[in-house]
Amino acid sequence: MISVAERMSRIQPFFVMDLLARARKLEAAGRSIIHMEVGEPDFATPQPIIAAGQVALAAGRTHYTPARGIPELREAIAAHYARAYGQQVSASRVVVTPGSSGALQLVMSVLINPGEGVLMADPGYPCNRHFVELVDGKPQLIPVGAETGYQLSAELVEQAWGEESKAVLVASPANPTGTMLSAEELRALHAVVRRLGGVLIVDEIYQGLVYDATPSTALAIADDIFVINSFSKYFGMTGWRLGWLVAPEPFVDPVDRLAQNIFLSAPTLSQHAALHAFSPQVMEILEARRLEFKQRRDFLLPELRSLGFDIPVTPQGAFYLYADCQGITEDSYRFAQTLLEEAGVAVTPGRDFGFHEPESHLRFAYTTEIGKLQEGVERLSRFIQ
Ligand SMILES: Cc1ncc(COP(=O)(O)O)c(C=O)c1O
Known part of the structure; x- marks a missing residue:
């Protein structure tokens, strides 16, 4: 057997x-x-995006794309950060992925050696710990409650950090709680993670679906943070399986190399459709x-x-x-x-x-x-x- x-x-x-x-x-x-x-x-999915997908299909856009994504979409994502958040991001750091799930898999694979730990909030998005398991890493679940808005804090991370710890993963807004980290809280988290010699990963998949806080991105804090995002939730494109990752410059090539091997590329039709996702x-x-x-x-x-x-x-x-x-x-x-x-x-x-x-x-x-x-x-x- x-x-x-x-x-x-x-x-x-x-x-x-x-x-x-x-x-x-x-x-x-x-x-x-x-x-x-x-x-x-x-x-x-908004009709103009569907229409763009239909045009791409009719035009025979049915082949692989570069593993990092089509250059126009990477540029469009970078331009979105400038327009929506006043944040300059180089398109060279943007990698288009099969959903943010693809981005999470790439990040864990390029960062985590067997036995190394990733700190994350409990309760949290359950797949996160499984992405760490997949690379034989160690999910380090930290119980969180109302006191910290169900989010990790600099203090909690400092207490839970161990010899084996390598990274901290947070989501803002978060699943299942809908709570957010303020810019100051995120800055404090980044400072403590950097001091401890680790890496901060921020999942911004629910970015845009924010009701009474000022829209922001972790990219404004530092350029050594991995930022994950997706067309799934705010853009209403769950079934198109399209997301992206903004990686620190030294990690872009390893991420690209791995994406070539495990995905070849993100779905081509979806990429062409998503080019219209940022239109007025x-x-x-x-x-x-x-x-x-x-x-x-x-x-x-x-x-x-x-x-x-x-x-x-x-x-x-x-x-x-x-x-x-x-x-x-x-x-x-x-x-x-x-x-x-x-x-x-x-x-x-x-x-x-x-x-x-x-x-x-x-x-x-x-x-x-x-x-x-x-x-x-x-x-x-x-x-x-
Ligand atoms: C916090 C969080 N991250 C990532 C994902 C994965 O989404 P997708 O792969 O569709 O981008 C989800 C889906 O529910 C989620 O809630």
Whole structure:
């Protein structure tokens, strides 16, 4: 019997997938389900981007591109930083990747030797620890709570740093909490990581989906930070599998060499379509969507709080609310299952995001229209009573 590699014992599936499969089954049987578990925008890709993809397809753009991406797109991404954040970034540092997932895989591979550690927040995006496992590194999960806005702080990093530590990964805004790091907090983190001889990686995938903070980028702090981004969330292009990485200059060639080997290139059609993602017409569509997400957050947050969910830090971005449900249940996984069966509301249990108090947390995604959120809240209220 040929065995699966040992590292696979440390790679977990998304628990919510079982829940989603059950939700689909119930829907197929005629039940109405309110989806608050989905981690992607409900909006389709903006029409001008789709049209550009169709033109590229008709023109036969079906071959590989350079591993770093087509030069025009790398230039367009660099220009976006200048326009949106007043930040000059050389296009030579931009590498286009298959989603930010591709970027995360490249960064971990070029940075982490077997046994070296990457510090990250718990709760956090679960794939992060798996990207570290994939290169036989050591995910170093740091429990975080409301005191630090569910983010790592300079102090937490300093306390948790060990001999084997090599890098710190943060996301702002973050999944599952929607909370952000201020420019000062990020600067303090960078200073401590640099002093400890490590590298800071900042995942800015939810950049643009920010509701009451000033838009910013970690690229403004220093040029030795790895910055990861994506067309998935703000640009509404999850299925096109396109993201990017801004790497410190000395790492660009190793990243390119590895990208050549593991991806050859990011999807060609998607790259040509994304050339239109920064046009004023698309930006207008995306701004309207951002305002709609804000409206949903402003509706859902007080409603959940009034039902007895504790959300101590107001999330400033992304499309998630991470709620402490201790006042309602001691087992968020069972609660999510019963909520789906009995009330037809799907939410994500805390155990999908790590090991720190998962049983007392649930993630609500406001990736569905406000009328459905209203219905979801009514069902939740009846269910809890
Ligand atoms: C924090 C975070 N990083 C990265 C990703 C990966 O996204 P993609 O590969 O679609 O860019 C996700 C997806 O949910 C995420 O939440």
